[in-house]
Amino acid sequence: DTxxxxxxxHKITKRGQNVTFRCDxxxxxxxxxxxxxxxxxxxxxxxxxxxxxxxxxSRLLSDRFSAERPKGSFSTLEIQRTEQGDSAxxxxxxxxxxxxxxxxxxxxxxxxx
Amino acid sequence: GQQLNQSPQSMFIQEGEDVSMNCTSSSIFNTWLWYKxxxxxxxxxxxxxYKAGELTSNGRLTAQFGITRKDSFLNISASIxxxxxxxxxxxxxxxxxxxxxxxxxxxxxxxxx
Numbered sequence: 001d002t003x004x005x006x007x008x009x010h011k012i013t014k015r016g017q018n019v020t021f022r023c024d025x026x027x028x029x030x031x032x033x034x035x036x037x038x039x040x041x042x043x044x045x046x047x048x049x050x051x052x053x054x055x056x057x058s059r060l061l062s063d064r065f066s067a068e069r070p071k072g073s074f075s076t077l078e079i080q081r082t083e084q085g086d087s088a089x090x091x092x093x094x095x096x097x098x099x100x101x102x103x104x105x106x107x108x109x110x111x112x113x
Numbered sequence: 114g115q116q117l118n119q120s121p122q123s124m125f126i127q128e129g130e131d132v133s134m135n136c137t138s139s140s141i142f143n144t145w146l147w148y149k150x151x152x153x154x155x156x157x158x159x160x161x162x163y164k165a166g167e168l169t170s171n172g173r174l175t176a177q178f179g180i181t182r183k184d185s186f187l188n189i190s191a192s193i194x195x196x197x198x199x200x201x202x203x204x205x206x207x208x209x210x211x212x213x214x215x216x217x218x219x220x221x222x223x224x225x226x
Contacts, residue, residue, distance in 0.1 A: 042218050043201075100211075102203075104155035105155050109153070
């Protein structure tokens with residue numbers, strides 16, 4: 001069990017650029033979640049997948065955000081036309097279908113300049 | 114936005130002291146999770162609670178699912194320096210869909226020798 005991995009760990013980009021993050025969940029986990037965390041706050045739910053199906057999206061997920069999980073394994077989160085307000089830690093978590101327990105990856109720290 | 118009230122916001126304690134923190138909500142929750150997060154890392158799952166009144170321990174950590182199903186408590190006994198970090202509660206509302214946890218804003222614990 002290698003745990004949840006995320007890549008890159010850090011990303012610095014200029015406003016207006018597109019960025020893409022990757023998450024590899026724990027191998028036997030069917031459910032995958034994306035969260036955003038800003039300084040001094042807890043993680044905020046963005047979206048989740050069961051296998052390849054995206055089952056729910058938060059209102060926080062504007063049209064500039066898109067997430068995919070094409071083969072039900074790894075997932076990508078893309079942010080188009082980044083804004084300074086997008087600067088945050090983006091966390092991925094996974095769980096099995098038999099438990100509510102979610103296991104987080106190390107996160108991707110995004111800084112938009 | 115977050116609907117969980119987590120307190121205290123921060124705690125400064127001496128090594129060996131016990132620590133208590135709690136989360137409250139206006140909604141009824143079905144599941145509580147407690148996490149610890151170190152700077153620059155993702156949250157690490159400590160304890161999961163599934164039933165009202167449930168008391169669960171993990172080493173020096175003990176968490177309880179409140180009888181009203183609107184609150185949860187975490188205690189750390191005999192604190193040590195490695196207990197430093199931010200502790201988050203996460204609750205799954207009875208009215209929310211699977212996996213859509215709400216997080217508290219965190220309790221920062223600082224342990225002094």
